[in-house]
Every structure is written in C-alpha cells, then in structure tokens.
Amino acid sequence: MGALKQYTLVLNFGYVESQRLSYMPWSSKAKFKDAKEALLDLANWLKERYLAENAAEPKKCCIKTKEKDPEAVYCSKCRRELAEPEFDGEEFSDWLRQLDTDIDSFHGLIEWDPNHRWQSDGLEGMPN
Numbered sequence: 001m002g003a004l005k006q007y008t009l010v011l012n013f014g015y016v017e018s019q020r021l022s023y024m025p026w027s028s029k030a031k032f033k034d035a036k037e038a039l040l041d042l043a044n045w046l047k048e049r050y051l052a053e054n055a056a057e058p059k060k061c062c063i064k065t066k067e068k069d070p071e072a073v074y075c076s077k078c079r080r081e082l083a084e085p086e087f088d089g090e091e092f093s094d095w096l097r098q099l100d101t102d103i104d105s106f107h108g109l110i111e112w113d114p115n116h117r118w119q120s121d122g123l124e125g126m127p128n
C-alpha cells in the first residue's frame with residue numbers, strides 16, 4: 001500500500017460543444033490513498049457545503065404548526081412548506097455551475113474557512 005497523498009483536483013465545468021473552458025482547482029488538506037478516493041471525498045464535501053447552505057432550518061412557527069396539525073403542508077404563520085425537502089440533484093448541479101460562472105465571488109457561495117478540508121486557492125505551489 002502506497003503512502004497517503006494530498007491531491008489537487010481540477011474541476012472542469014461546461015459541455016464540450018459549448019467550448020467553455022473553465023477550471024477550478026481544489027486542494028486537499030487531508031490525505032488519500034489514490035485520486036479516486038480524493039475525488040469522491042471532494043464530491044461529498046461539495047455536497048455537504050451545498051446542503052449546509054441550502055437546507056432550511058425549521059423555524060419555531062413551523063414546528064408549532066406541525067404539532068397542531070401533523071397533516072399540514074404549509075406553515076400557518078410563515079407559509080413555508082413543511083415537508084422535508086428531498087435532495088434535489090438538479091438543483092445541486094445548478095449550484096455547482098454557479099461556482100463556475102461566479103468564480104470571483106464564489107467564496108460567497110461557499111464560505112471560506114481555512115479549516116475546510118478542501119481549499120480552492122489556485123494552483124501555485126500545490127502538490128501534484
């Protein structure tokens with residue numbers, strides 16, 4: 001078994017036919033046994049970030065409405081849908097595409113945190 005390595009993965013967005021060339025380097029602080037493991041971890045990490053920023057915290061009024069009427073579909077106070085939203089793969093890909101089109105401000109999309117196990121700081125001085 002080889003030594004664990006840090007990886008820098010470059011994500012490429014867009015379709016071949018649209019000839020869009022854009023890339024986004026992601027570097028790991030964590031170490032992985034191979035590139036596949038690193039890529040899977042990056043994908044999961046991006047999904048975690050997406051869910052952390054898009055999953056709605058249940059509000060007090062919504063919890064109350066649900067207690068009063070378990071069948072209720074919308075909150076009687078704030079009108080928010082009460083059903084647990086399912087993971088929406090399409091919205092997730094839209095969100096990923098926004099990372100691409102919005103590269104300058106995308107740290108607004110993913111809050112920058114030096115403790116994150118994946119960083120997008122550019123390619124300079126990165127391993128691999």
Ligand SMILES: [Zn+2]
Pocket residue numbers: 059060061062063075076077078079080
């Ligand atoms: Zn509510």
